Amino acid sequence: MDGVLADVYAQFKEYEINEFGTTKPMEKIFGKPEHEAYPNAYKYVNSVGFFINAPIIEGSVEALKILNEGYNLFVVSSALEFPNSLKEKYDWLNKWFPFITWQQIVFCGLKTIINGDIIIDDHFKNLDYFKGQTILFSQHHNYGQDNKNHQRVNNWDEILTLLA
Amino acid sequence: MDGVLADVYAQFKEYEINEFGTTKPMEKIFGKPEHEAYPNAYKYVNSVGFFINAPIIEGSVEALKILNEGYNLFVVSSALEFPNSLKEKYDWLNKWFPFITWQQIVFCGLKTIINGDIIIDDHFKNLDYFKGQTILFSQHHNYGQDNKNHQRVNNWDEILTLLA
Numbered sequence: 008m009d010g011v012l013a014d015v016y017a018q019f020k021e022y023e024i025n026e027f028g029t030t031k032p033m034e035k036i037f038g039k040p041e042h043e044a045y046p047n048a049y050k051y052v053n054s055v056g057f058f059i060n061a062p063i064i065e066g067s068v069e070a071l072k073i074l075n076e077g078y079n080l081f082v083v084s085s086a087l088e089f090p091n092s093l094k095e096k097y098d099w100l101n102k103w104f105p106f107i108t109w110q111q112i113v114f115c116g117l118k119t120i121i122n123g124d125i126i127i128d129d130h131f132k133n134l135d136y137f138k139g140q141t142i143l144f145s146q147h148h149n150y151g152q153d154n155k156n157h158q159r160v161n162n163w164d165e166i167l168t169l170l171a
Numbered sequence: 172m173d174g175v176l177a178d179v180y181a182q183f184k185e186y187e188i189n190e191f192g193t194t195k196p197m198e199k200i201f202g203k204p205e206h207e208a209y210p211n212a213y214k215y216v217n218s219v220g221f222f223i224n225a226p227i228i229e230g231s232v233e234a235l236k237i238l239n240e241g242y243n244l245f246v247v248s249s250a251l252e253f254p255n256s257l258k259e260k261y262d263w264l265n266k267w268f269p270f271i272t273w274q275q276i277v278f279c280g281l282k283t284i285i286n287g288d289i290i291i292d293d294h295f296k297n298l299d300y301f302k303g304q305t306i307l308f309s310q311h312h313n314y315g316q317d318n319k320n321h322q323r324v325n326n327w328d329e330i331l332t333l334l335a
Contacts, residue, residue, distance in 0.1 A: 081284050087273040093257035109251040109280045116274035120245050122286035 008084035010129035011144045012071075013061040013099065015052075019045040022057070038151030058095040063103050066163030071104060073171050082107055083121055085133075086114035127166060131155065142166065172248035174293035175308045176235075177225040177263060179216075183209040186221070202315030222259040227267050230327030235268055237335050246271055247285055249297075250278035291330060295319065306330065 009015040023030040023045060036044035051057055074080055082104070086096050093114055100107055113121065118128075124139040129146040134157045143149060143157040144166075160166050173179040187194040187209060200208035215221055238244055246268070250260050257278055264271055277285065282292075288303040293313055298305040298321045307313060307321040308330075324330050 083284075087261070087276045087278070090258060090261040090273065093261065093278070094254060097251070097254040097257065109254065111280060112251045113277065113279040113284060114251070114257070115277040115279075116272070120247075120277060120286055122284055 008082055008086075008096065008100070009061075010146045011127055012064055012067045012082065012103070013058065014064045015058075015061055016146060018057060018061045019048055019051060022051045023047070033147060037147050040148055044148060052089050053091065055091075056095075058092045059099050059102075061099060064163070068103055070163040070167050070171075072106060073167060075106060077171070078125075080107075081111050081113055081123070083113040083115060083118060085116060085118060087116040125170070127160075131157075142169070172246055172250075172260065172264070174228075174310045175291055176228055176231045176246065176267070177222065178228045179222075179225055180310060182221060182225045183212055183215060186215045187211070197311060201311050204312055208312060216253050217255065219255075220259075222256045223263050223266075225263060228327070232267055234327040234331050234335075236270060237331060239270060241335070242289075244271070245275050245277055245287070247277040247279060247282060249280065249282060251280040289334070291324075295321075306333070
């Protein structure tokens with residue numbers, strides 16, 4: 008969800024601009040983990056409104072609408088680290104993806120318990136343990152690392168080319 | 172979680188007594204699905220406080236403490252049907268099972284996406300699709316149905332005898 012459907016990185020940048028009047032240029036955060044790229048990330052994700060107001064990643068609504076027709080689709084989010092955000096994350100999904108039913112949503116801690124044929128994720132920690140096909144959604148934090156045979160895509164159009 | 176750790180059935184009975192002054196005797200609800208056994212179940216589970224105040228199923232805290240040492244344990248709950256309950260369910264788990272970390276919690280819609288070696292559940296709909304060992308936790312609603320090779324247990328002591 009975060010970094011694939013919800014643009015939490017744009018949201019981090021907006022919170023930094025609100026707090027400091029500035030945000031690090033993209034080239035300074037390439038390959039850096041979130042807590043280094045956005046030192047106050049933990050504070051931001053724990054503030055009321057962070058998730059419900061997160062912008063949408065371009066093309067994701069149209070793409071999920073298409074994939075939802077041909078696949079047994081689930082939205083899986085490591086949401087339990089921020090239990091106060093659970094309802095916000097659910098409401099955000101309902102707002103942007105009203106065609107995704109409650110049966111298709113999973114809020115977990117570790118994604119190692121999730122079974123599936125294909126995963127789309129921006130974090131190696133989730134892709135590396137997955138038994139099926141792994142698609143790495145490009146985000147600044149996942150550049151410059153070994154991509155361990157995951158297929159990198161840069162946007163939802165590339166995912167549709169692969170899967171639709 | 173519900174019917175295995177949290178005694179939601181005792182909670183339904185208490186809500187019925189509060190609403191009607193009475194509740195159906197156990198022999199009248201054996202083998203009946205929840206919405207027949209407790210006609211106002213849907214209203215109850217959607218009321219604030221239903222989950223956070225649910226009693227604990229006897230022996231479950233001590234048993235999970237033991238199993239948590241020897242197994243890679245997850246608590247999986249079909250919680251997304253009641254999105255307003257997400258935080259209550261998390262708080263309830265924290266109150267009774269403080270040794271279960273956020274990494275070990277999964278709130279989902281369908282449990283068909285969950286991977287594992289052993290499942291303990293009171294619903295056939297969750298056990299029937301599971302690929303590993305299936306343990307049926309006895310509750311009034313799951314009597315009188317074909318148990319489809321799931322191993323029936325009546326309490327947490329019997330689970331410990333099987334697994335500890």
